[in-house]
Amino acid sequence: MSHAISLTVNGEARAVTLDDPRVTLLDLLRERMALPGTKKGCDRGQCGACTVLIDNRRVNACLTLAVTLDGAEVTTIEGLATGDTLHPVQAAFIDHDGFQCGYCTPGQIMSAVGLISEGHAGDDPERIREGMSGNLCRCAAYHGITEAVLDATR
Numbered sequence: 629m630s631h632a633i634s635l636t637v638n639g640e641a642r643a644v645t646l647d648d649p650r651v652t653l654l655d656l657l658r659e660r661m662a663l664p665g666t667k668k669g670c671d672r673g674q675c676g677a678c679t680v681l682i683d684n685r686r687v688n689a690c691l692t693l694a695v696t697l698d699g700a701e702v703t704t705i706e707g708l709a710t711g712d713t714l715h716p717v718q719a720a721f722i723d724h725d726g727f728q729c730g731y732c733t734p735g736q737i738m739s740a741v742g743l744i745s746e747g748h749a750g751d752d753p754e755r756i757r758e759g760m761s762g763n764l765c766r767c768a769a770y771h772g773i774t775e776a777v778l779d780a781t782r
């Protein structure tokens with residue numbers, strides 16, 4: 629049995645028919661919507677590489693079934709910049725070298741955008757580290773990441 633859903637992805641209305649209700653949002657974005665910026669790391673909710681915003685809240689796309697998203701508004705890393713102008717969080721990650729290999733960076737940035745919009749970041753590095761703790765960086769660029777989020781909250 630197929631399922632039809634309508635959702636908004638990066639401001640664009642999308643209608644999707646799902647033949648398999650087990651399809652995750654991560655696979656929907658990467659394989660059917662040509663949005664590979666959202667990364668697949670663990671595919672089991674442990675690394676945060678797949679973080680996106682659903683209705684402005686942070687979620688792991690690998691743990692979210694696409695079939696549950698009828699009417700939802702999804703924002704991915706591809707939807708952050710405005711034309712050639714980076715989102716302030718993207719610019720802050722560049723300014724503070726908040727990455728090394730870059731694989732986790734889309735998830736880190738989406739998580740930071742969510743954290744800041746939730747109003748829980750403040751200017752306390754410890755709170756930022758705790759708020760970003762669901763996003764792992766195998767290169768351990770954590771100092772630059774924290775500095776970038778701090779800068780973006782100012």
Ligand code: FES
Pocket residue numbers: 667668669670671672673674675676677678679688689690691
């Ligand atoms: Fe989703 Fe790791 S790929 S948390």
